[in-house]
Amino acid sequence: MNSKILIVDDEANIRKVLKALLEQEHYTVHEARDGIEALALLKKEEIHTIITDLRMPNLDGMGLLKSVSKSYPDIPVIIITAHESVDSAVSALKLGALDYISKPFDKLEMMDVVKKAITVFHSKSKAPTDKEIHSELVNHSPQMKEVLNIIKKVADSPSTILITGESGTGKELAARALHENSSRSQKPFITINCSAIPATLIESELFGYEKGAFTGAVSAKPGRFELADQGTLFLDEIAEIPLELQAKLLRVLQENEIERVGSVKTLKIDIRLITATNKDLLEEVKKGTFREDLYYRLNVVPIYLPPLRERKEDFPHLVDFFIQKYNKKLGKNIRSIDKNAMDILMQYKWPGNIRELQHVIERMILLSEKDILTTENLPSEMSQLSTIMTPSIRPEDFAAQGSFKDIVKETTQKIEKNLIVKALEDTHGNVTKAAKILGISRKSLQNKMKEYQLRDPLAPDVEEDSE
Numbered sequence: 257m258n259s260k261i262l263i264v265d266d267e268a269n270i271r272k273v274l275k276a277l278l279e280q281e282h283y284t285v286h287e288a289r290d291g292i293e294a295l296a297l298l299k300k301e302e303i304h305t306i307i308t309d310l311r312m313p314n315l316d317g318m319g320l321l322k323s324v325s326k327s328y329p330d331i332p333v334i335i336i337t338a339h340e341s342v343d344s345a346v347s348a349l350k351l352g353a354l355d356y357i358s359k360p361f362d363k364l365e366m367m368d369v370v371k372k373a374i375t376v377f378h379s380k381s382k383a384p385t386d387k388e389i390h391s392e393l394v395n396h397s398p399q400m401k402e403v404l405n406i407i408k409k410v411a412d413s414p415s416t417i418l419i420t421g422e423s424g425t426g427k428e429l430a431a432r433a434l435h436e437n438s439s440r441s442q443k444p445f446i447t448i449n450c451s452a453i454p455a456t457l458i459e460s461e462l463f464g465y466e467k468g469a470f471t472g473a474v475s476a477k478p479g480r481f482e483l484a485d486q487g488t489l490f491l492d493e494i495a496e497i498p499l500e501l502q503a504k505l506l507r508v509l510q511e512n513e514i515e516r517v518g519s520v521k522t523l524k525i526d527i528r529l530i531t532a533t534n535k536d537l538l539e540e541v542k543k544g545t546f547r548e549d550l551y552y553r554l555n556v557v558p559i560y561l562p563p564l565r566e567r568k569e570d571f572p573h574l575v576d577f578f579i580q581k582y583n584k585k586l587g588k589n590i591r592s593i594d595k596n597a598m599d600i601l602m603q604y605k606w607p608g609n610i611r612e613l614q615h616v617i618e619r620m621i622l623l624s625e626k627d628i629l630t631t632e633n634l635p636s637e638m639s640q641l642s643t644i645m646t647p648s649i650r651p652e653d654f655a656a657q658g659s660f661k662d663i664v665k666e667t668t669q670k671i672e673k674n675l676i677v678k679a680l681e682d683t684h685g686n687v688t689k690a691a692k693i694l695g696i697s698r699k700s701l702q703n704k705m706k707e708y709q710l711r712d713p714l715a716p717d718v719e720e721d722s723e
Contacts, residue, residue: 259374260284260301264294264308264320265336274307277363278370291315295323298331305373307334310344318348325352332373336361342475349483350444358475365472368457375452393429397569399562403430410557411437416509418494418554419532421561424611427532428492430561435488440528443487448480451493459501460517469518481514484527494531494554495540502547509553529554564606564613571602574610578617579629590621593629600631604638673708676701680710 261283263274275285286301288294290312297303306324310317321333335356337345345356354376355369393404410417411434419427428447435445453461460469464479480489491497497505508514509529513522531554540546564571575598579590593601597620606612620633679690691701704710 258284259304260286262286262288262294262297262303262306264288264291264306266290266312281367291320294320298328303331304377305332305370307336310335310337321348321351321353330377332376334369334373346478362472362474365474393426393433396573397567399566400570403559403561406559407433412439414528415556416554417530417557417559419559419561422563422609423534424609425561425563426610427561430559431490431530434530440487444484445488446480446484447490447492449492450496455498463514463516465517466519481525481527485525488528488530491531493533495533495535495537495546499545502550506550506553564609568602574613575617578614582618582621586622588621589627590624590629591627597629597631597634600634600638676704676710
């Protein structure tokens with residue numbers, strides 16, 4: 257994908273130099289002279305990263321950052337500032353800027369920050385925003401009621417919290433809820449996705465560095481711990497922290513103090529730490545990739561976010577929220593979703609959870625030519641379920657087909673057979689893998705296959721060779 261960068265600076269020479277540098281790396285570059293021009297361009301172009309000066313006429317960099325954070329929260333913002341404005345740049349980081357670079361900037365440092373920004377964009381762009389926090393943490397299901405109950409109880413506690421759950425379940429949203437319901441809500445909420453930062457840079461990202469600490473460190477820079485002082489630091493994908501850095505992180509939690517890379521000066525900090533992972537950290541401890549003492553230090557208050565497939569009661573509310581959201585975004589007027597389409601959505605396993613549901617609803621709305629979403633608008637992988645999950649039984653057929661009990665039995669068998677056929681097709685006839693998909697034992701699947709005459713009972717188990 258050709259990444260698009262927006263340069264915002266009132267100095268034509270700065271824009272010219274940056275454009276030439278970025279185009280050498282095959283980025284597509286757009287330009288704006290101030291924040292007002294930048295916001296107008298954002299309405300017409302898809303932008304992946306913004307590089308902006310702080311001091312500009314009309315709308316300055318800080319004003320642009322606030323507008324982007326509100327309307328385009330997925331787009332990382334890089335601040336360019338003069339040395340005498342570093343304090344302002346640090347304030348911008350606390351407001352959500354990804355990073356800042358001092359003038360005159362180092363070309364290698366600039367390209368490293370831009371690459372980081374593009375990585376962050378792709379990791380954030382599919383994730384829900386803080387505006388969706390109330391909707392995505394709806395608590396109609398028992399599981400989410402319990403989550404919200406825990407959040408209310410521990411939000412104002414200084415204890416560290418470990419949020420676990422599959423990708424796309426809204427772990428950052430839960431972290432924001434904890435922050436916004438605490439006495440630190442008016443202080444910074446700083447996030448960092450540990451998987452989006454190269455292992456060689458994660459230490460300087462977390463702890464900051466002094467000028468000359470390493471090649472490219474042309475000026476001192478605070479890390480995320482400093483930026484989060486008095487507020488909340490959220491470390492997503494904590495399992496990706498390198499083992500050698502985990503000891504330093506543990507010391508920070510125990511002593512409440514840090515040292516920048518290349519410094520011998522100790523800095524006291526006051527933060528509330530929230531971490532998250534989609535991995536089983538105890539398994540990582542057993543494998544030797546995560547420190548046991550750090551695990552127990554982080555897991556003071558555990559919060560588990562259930563996958564979407566276990567939150568059936570929340571489904572209609574989430575679907576309705578996304579319909580309203582994408583009606584507004586896409587200029588559509590979808591009123592609702594019909595029962596058949598909703599039934600299929602609820603039967604789907606949702607490996608991508610809420611994030612995947614969000615994309616599916618957006619796609620359905622975009623392609624719909626009616627004011628009600630139907631099975632015709634479903635993605636192909638889900639539309640196949642319509643023939644599996646929707647048997648062609650009409651009430652007037654009851655008398656012809658027998659008793660209600662007989663019809664239910666026959667319909668159940670049809671659905672069961674269709675599911676088995678689909679699982680076998682997906683696994684190319686591998687009985688062991690098909691049984692795993694269906695959640696039954698291999699022996700049970702073999703018996704069902706014989707019952708429905710789906711294979712020759714005397715045929716050998718060819719799937720053994722493909723295991």
